[in-house]
Amino acid sequence: MSINLTPKPDLCFRSETARLLALNVAQIQTGMLDGENSIEQIGDSFQDLASFCLNMQNKSECPPELKQEAALMYQKVNGAIVAFQFYDRLAQRLDHVQKNLILLSEILSDNEKLDNPDDWQCLRTRIKSSYSIDSEVVMYEAVMNGATITEAIEIFKKELNTTSNDEAIELF
Template structure:
């Protein structure tokens, strides 16, 4: 299969756009799948390490210094496990992007939907309703209200800086 366009064929930009969107969806999906197994393995390893530390601490034959070292390691393991939250947020964001790109590909590949303001409005509504992380919704609103990508990213970075030092847990 050739990756080059045949100059004698008429190029359908909508079909090509839909194909490229589908390619991006597939790439996101495969990247997420690979990441999930790695994160699962790391989580399991940290859980095993935490269990070992708790066993050392509860063992009456362990000396006080060993118990203190186990407590310190357990504290670090707890911090690492909390830090894995980033992957949950990343995974959810990429899942939203994947879904939204699929919806957009479907819309641009259908002549009737492409010309329908109702279908475009429905797409926007579906995308907006899919966000469960507050910063995603804020970025969505900023872009749809005319902000540039740079402005929306700047808003996102400011929100991250504001929450640094706080233990913000976004439930999703």
């Protein structure tokens, strides 16, 4: 397969930025697909382990020591399933980033939109309304109010720590 790498004569920073944003969106999307398949397989395996443990606990011919071990294993497997919530949150955030990069690319590649403050405000509104996790909204507000990336991440971490118990996500 031959790929033409000759620069285009109409190269400008906006069109190049839009192309690079598109490339990053594609990378995020393929990474999410890879992760989704792996997490689904792991989740299925853990569900099978949990079912096995429940079956062992319910068998009358099973010795009490084995039933206790199965109950303990069941608790640990359920704990692992809950721990997979990290992937659900990661997938949500990456989905938001992906969609936001596409919207930004659309503005950058259109001369009329690029110079229109209403289009930029619409982009900000769409980005903010896409967030489903409170800590994301707090981070958005911090950045839009001038916080550095480091400051925004610290603000995000604080918010995440105070709201993580309230933001239950069901994975399976």
